[in-house]
Structure formats: C-alpha cells, structure tokens
Amino acid sequence: MRHRRIVAYLEEHDLDAFVVTQADNIYYVSGFLLDVAPWERPAACVVTRGGGAFMVLDELSTHHIRMARERGSLAVADVVHYTEHPRSSHRTASVLDWTKLVRLGLARYGVRPRRLAADALEPTLSPLREGLAEADWHLAGHLLRDMRLVKSARELDLMRAAAALSDWGQDRYAESVRADMLVSDLDQEVTRLVLAEAARRHGGEKVEVRVSTLAGPAAASPHGTGAECGMRIRRGDVLVDILIVRFNGYVVENERTWFVGPPDDRQAHAYATAVEANAAAVAAMRTGAPTCAPDEAAQAVIEAAGLGDHIMHRTGHGVGISGHEAPADMAFNYEPLRAGQVFSAEPGIYIYGLGGFRHDDTVVVGDVPEVLTHRSKRLEDQIVG
Numbered sequence: 001m002r003h004r005r006i007v008a009y010l011e012e013h014d015l016d017a018f019v020v021t022q023a024d025n026i027y028y029v030s031g032f033l034l035d036v037a038p039w040e041r042p043a044a045c046v047v048t049r050g051g052g053a054f055m056v057l058d059e060l061s062t063h064h065i066r067m068a069r070e071r072g073s074l075a076v077a078d079v080v081h082y083t084e085h086p087r088s089s090h091r092t093a094s095v096l097d098w099t100k101l102v103r104l105g106l107a108r109y110g111v112r113p114r115r116l117a118a119d120a121l122e123p124t125l126s127p128l129r130e131g132l133a134e135a136d137w138h139l140a141g142h143l144l145r146d147m148r149l150v151k152s153a154r155e156l157d158l159m160r161a162a163a164a165l166s167d168w169g170q171d172r173y174a175e176s177v178r179a180d181m182l183v184s185d186l187d188q189e190v191t192r193l194v195l196a197e198a199a200r201r202h203g204g205e206k207v208e209v210r211v212s213t214l215a216g217p218a219a220a221s222p223h224g225t226g227a228e229c230g231m232r233i234r235r236g237d238v239l240v241d242i243l244i245v246r247f248n249g250y251v252v253e254n255e256r257t258w259f260v261g262p263p264d265d266r267q268a269h270a271y272a273t274a275v276e277a278n279a280a281a282v283a284a285m286r287t288g289a290p291t292c293a294p295d296e297a298a299q300a301v302i303e304a305a306g307l308g309d310h311i312m313h314r315t316g317h318g319v320g321i322s323g324h325e326a327p328a329d330m331a332f333n334y335e336p337l338r339a340g341q342v343f344s345a346e347p348g349i350y351i352y353g354l355g356g357f358r359h360d361d362t363v364v365v366g367d368v369p370e371v372l373t374h375r376s377k378r379l380e381d382q383i384v385g
Contacts, residue, residue, distance in 0.1 A: 002029060002147065003047055003075070009143050010049040010117065017106060018117045018140065020045040021124040024321045025144045027249050030055055031075040033206065035064050038124045041084070044102055045076060052109035054078035056101045059085065071204075080105065099131030119144055145326050149318065150340040155250060156364060159319075159342065161202065162247035163362060163372035166254035169194040169211070169243050170375040177239070177384040179260055183231045187211040194245070208246040215239050219356035222312055222348055233385065235261045238355030244323060251323045253344045254373040255360030260385040267357075268379065270349050273305040274357040275377045277347040281315050282361060285343060285369040291333035298347035307349050316344040319362055341365040342372075 006018050006029070020026050021044050023034045030045045032055070041058035057065065059081045068074050082098040106113055113132045117140040118125050129137055151159070172193045176186055190211045198207040216237040218225045233239065239258040244251060257271060280297040295315040302308055314331040317324050319342045327333050330343070346360035359377055364370040376382075 001152075003051065003053060005147060006047045006143070007049060007051050009140070010047075013117070013138070013140075015049065015115045015117045015138060015140075016111050016113065017046050017048045017109075018119075018143075019102070019125070019128065020047070020119050020144070021128075022120050022141075024325075025119045025141075026055075028144060028148060028321060029053075029075070031073045032065065032068055033249055035061055042098055042124050042127065044124075044128070046102065046105060048106070048109045048111050050109060050111075052078075054080070054105040054108070056098060056105065057081055059083050078105070078108075097131075099128050102128060103132060117143075148320055149326060150338050151320065151342055151364070152340075155320070156340070156342075158248050158250040159252050159362065159364075160372055162207075162245040162250060162252035163254065163374075165194060165198055165201070165207070165209075165247070166243050166245045166252055166373055167375045168197055169209070169245070170241070170254060170256055173211070173241055173243065173256075174258070174381075174384050177233065177258065177260065179233055179235045179385045181233050183213045183215050183228060183233060186233065187213055190243070194243075198245075198247075202247070206246075206248050210242070210244045212242040213239055214242070214356055217353055217355060220350045220352050220354065222350060222356065222358070233260055235385065238263070238267060238357065239384075240356045240358050242360075246323075249321055251319055251321070252362045252372060253319060253323065253346070253360045254362065254375065255346060255358055256375060256377065257357050257359060257382060259383045262383060263379075266351075266354060269305070270307060270310075270351060270354070270357040271379060271382075273302055273307055274347065274349050274359055276305075277301040277315075277349075278345055278359045278361065278377070281345040281347055282363050282369055282371055285337060285345065285363050285365050287339045287365055287367050288336050291327055291330055291335050291337055293337075294343065294345060295331040295347075298345075302347065302349060307351075310349045310351050311347070312350050313348060315347045318342065319344050337365045339366050 044056045047053045053076045113135040116135045119141040219240045237260045277298040281294040284293040284297040298315045348358035362372045
C-alpha cells in the first residue's frame with residue numbers, strides 16, 4: 001500500500017524514482033530499523049516509478065538485514081551493501097562511492113536518473129546529488145510526512161501494545177518509589193522491570209524503554225535541569241515521571257505526576273488543574289476539529305485556574321515512528337484533525353520552587369478520541385513513597 005502511494009505520486013509528477021535517506025522514513029517504507037545513523041553510514045531506500053524497490057546499506061548491517069528477512073519484516077527484498085573495510089574486496093563499492101550502488105540499482109530497474117524525488121536534501125543526499133548530477137532533484141518529504149500522519153490499523157495495534165506496557169510500567173513505578181532513593185536508581189529499576197515484562201509478553205520483538213524522573217523543584221523544568229546526577233527523591237517532592245515505550249518502531253508517551261507524601265494546597269490545586277487540562281485536550285481531539293483545538297482547550301482550563309503564567313509549552317505533538325513528529329505546531333495549526341492521527345496530550349504547569357505538574361496521554365483522533373494510556377490520575381492513586 002505504501003509503495004503504491006509513492007508510485008502514484010511519481011506518476012502524477014512525472015518523476016522516475018523516490019530516494020529515501022532519513023532513518024524514520026526508511027523504516028516506514030522498507031520495514032527496516034536502521035542500526036546506524038545515516039549521517040555516519042549513508043543509507044538509501046529507493047522506490048521506482050515502475051514499482052521496483054531496493055536499498056543500499058553499509059556492510060555493518062549485513063547480518064541485521066538477514067535476520068530481518070528471516071523474521072519476514074522487510075518490505076524491500078533487494079538490498080546491496082557497500083564496504084567500509086579495506087579487506088572486504090568482495091564488495092562492489094566503498095563508503096566513498098556508495099552512490100554508484102544507487103546508480104546501479106536504478107539501472108537494474110530500467111530507470112535513467114532524469115527526475116528524482118527525495119525526502120530530504122541534507123545531509124545524506126549531498127553525495128547522491130553530486131554522483132547523479134544529471135538528475136533534476138525534487139524535494140518531496142511532504143509525501144511521507146502526510147502518509148505518516150494517519151496510522152493504519154496495524155500501526156495502531158503496535159501503539160496499543162506499547163501503551164499497555166507503559167501502563168504496567170507506571171504501576172511498577174508507584175511500587176518502586178522510596179524517599180531518599182537516587183532518581184537514577186528508580187529510573188533504571190522501572191526500565192528493567194518493563195523490559196522484563198516486554199520479554200514475557202513480546203519475546204522476539206523490538207522493545208525500547210525510557211524512564212526519566214523529574215524530582216522536586218527540578219520538576220519545574222519540563223525536561224529537567226541538565227545536571228541530575230546524584231539527585232535524590234525527598235519527602236514532599238513532586239515527581240513528573242516520563243515513561244516512553246517504543247514497540248517495533250512505534251512510540252507511546254505515558255507521563256504522570258506523583259507526590260512523595262500528601263501534597264500541600266498549592267500542589268493539589270496545580271495537580272487538579274493539570275488533570276482537568278489533560279481531559280479537556282483529549283476531548284478536543286475529535287475528527288474535523290482544528291489541530292489547535294486541544295491546545296486552546298487545555299490553556300483555557302489552566303488560565304481559568306489562575307495558572308496561565310506557568311505554561312511553558314504547547315499541549316502536544318504528533319506521535320508515531322518518531323516520538324515527536326508532524327504536526328509539531330499544534331498551537332498554531334488550523335488544519336482539521338483526521339481520524340487515525342495520534343497525538344500526545346500533555347499540558348503542563350511549571351511553578352519555580354514548587355515543581356511541575358503534567359500528565360501525558362497518547363490519543364488517537366476519532367469521532368470519540370481513543371486514549372491509549374489508561375493509568376489512573378486520581379490524586380489518591382498518585383501519592384507514593
């Protein structure tokens with residue numbers, strides 16, 4: 001289906017092939033999760049106007065590709081590798097002239113590089129533009145961006161599986177918090193538990209987990225202080241827990257705010273406001289509503305509570321293969337929401353010296369929005385340690 005849409009675009013715009021060089025887009029088109037950064041070891045996935053497709057990868061990925069092929073996860077079977085090792089004489093090209101393999105691949109499919117589309121012009125594409133200098137290049141990253149906006153049933157199933165793991169992890173987080181423990185110990189322990197559970201539920205799949213705690217006054221900075229080493233959890237702290245699961249390439253965000261001991265009145269007010277703002281944002285994620293509607297709804301709640309000066313970021317962003325993907329400009333985007341889009345709903349309140357208050361749910365747009373992350377936000381369930 002994805003290749004057919006690319007071919008249709010090529011035919012409509014009289015283009016000979018689509019050259020994909022960005023890691024997330026390569027995965028989307030080929031089913032292969034790169035094991036290296038393409039700026040270091042260039043990679044290309046090419047779909048031709050005739051429907052043929054091939055990949056050019058580094059030799060480091062040789063066995064990785066073989067294993068992916070054996071699992072049946074590849075959507076592109078034709079793969080060639082360039083060498084970066086001087087004794088690998090059996091390879092047909094080195095990293096210095098890997099563009100020759102792209103030219104040869106195009107030739108195998110009868111393509112003369114006349115008019116080519118690309119998902120990005122820099123940085124990986126620069127050698128290709130030089131090596132295929134006769135081609136007229138067209139930037140067409142918007143095609144894959146738009147294709148990735150609305151998730152398929154299979155993509156949503158992967159995200160539901162990730163969300164279920166993240167909810168399980170949030171329960172383990174609540175059980176693991178103790179006053180005076182190192183924040184790093186807490187994060188590592190919860191990560192370990194979620195990965196062990198992932199192995200039990202989804203052995204043989206790819207699961208990545210990130211747990212990050214913002215503790216006490218540091219929670220007033222949405223992404224931490226930048227110097228958290230040695231930070232300990234203290235009684236009376238507010239904790240913002242960021243728990244992210246990536247399952248077979250698809251990300252889910254699940255964040256909750258916790259209290260180490262009963263909150264004081266200011267904390268309880270900010271907490272209740274954050275919960276209400278989150279609910280307002282979720283309710284606004286309906287098919288046909290403007291993309292900015294969730295941000296407007298959440299902001300209205302926070303401002304009505306007298307906390308508007310403590311908003312530091314938009315309410316959410318697109319979620320999918322990338323943790324942050326289009327549309328990223330939620331607060332200023334008036335395009336109508338489409339069923340099957342997935343967003344984070346994470347309005348935050350950040351009060352210097354007191355802490356941060358944020359709940360983040362991953363939500364599927366629909367006539368009735370589907371919240372994928374279900375861990376409780378009731379205040380009594382968020383007092384730990």
